[in-house]
Amino acid sequence: GAVVSQHPSWVICKSGTSVKIECRSLDFQATTMFWYRQFPKQSLMLMATSNEGSKATYEQGVEKDKFLINHASLTLSTLTVTSAHPEDSSFYICSAAGTAGSGELFFGEGSRLTVL
Amino acid sequence: QQQVKQSPQSLIVQKGGISIINCAYENTAFDYFPWYQQFPGKGPALLIAIRPDVSEKKEGRFTISFNKSAKQFSLHIMDSQPGDSATYFCAASMNSGYSTLTFGKGTMLLVSP
Numbered sequence: 001g002a003v004v005s006q007h008p009s010w011v012i013c014k015s016g017t018s019v020k021i022e023c024r025s026l027d028f029q030a031t032t033m034f035w036y037r038q039f040p041k042q043s044l045m046l047m048a049t050s051n052e053g054s055k056a057t058y059e060q061g062v063e064k065d066k067f068l069i070n071h072a073s074l075t076l077s078t079l080t081v082t083s084a085h086p087e088d089s090s091f092y093i094c095s096a097a098g099t100a101g102s103g104e105l106f107f108g109e110g111s112r113l114t115v116l
Numbered sequence: 117q118q119q120v121k122q123s124p125q126s127l128i129v130q131k132g133g134i135s136i137i138n139c140a141y142e143n144t145a146f147d148y149f150p151w152y153q154q155f156p157g158k159g160p161a162l163l164i165a166i167r168p169d170v171s172e173k174k175e176g177r178f179t180i181s182f183n184k185s186a187k188q189f190s191l192h193i194m195d196s197q198p199g200d201s202a203t204y205f206c207a208a209s210m211n212s213g214y215s216t217l218t219f220g221k222g223t224m225l226l227v228s229p
Contacts, residue, residue, distance in 0.1 A: 034216070042221070042222070043205060044160070046216065093159045104165070
């Protein structure tokens, strides 16, 4: 299947700093990528849908100024957690849609963010 | 409102046994039903998926059964192995091009040796 790479796999930062997480589709072009957040032993919560060349669509309750999403190319989307606080500590996962209309989503390995 | 209900929350099965996880959905517009397997600290990986034009799909030891009238689908893992121990998520989408998945809450499966 298609490969989606996420970087970094884990990051620790101080409260108040910003952290950028990258999501790349390695062997296919993804016009749409999705960003999820997952708390321990819970399901994935969709944060936003990222479309190449346009503004991201955020789910209700997700602060777009807090979680900046940029999808500058067909193979790269980034999530920046701005002015991070301990409550932002979580597992962030991206996914990319495969062939248009197939419904298949390929997930990255996830990024564990810990804010001290 | 939870659109995809998954049960059980956790499951313990002996090696060689059959693991069964069930999901029910509400939105009749859903037309794509994947199952994902997630190991601790890793992202979900697509395991198997089904569309409503078939009632069953089998890939190796994994089988999806789909009941459109009941709006239910289930994952069966035959000959369960300790390496199958993971969290399993069912999901559904309307597949309108680039799909937004609605996930179930997950089932933690433990296969005892």
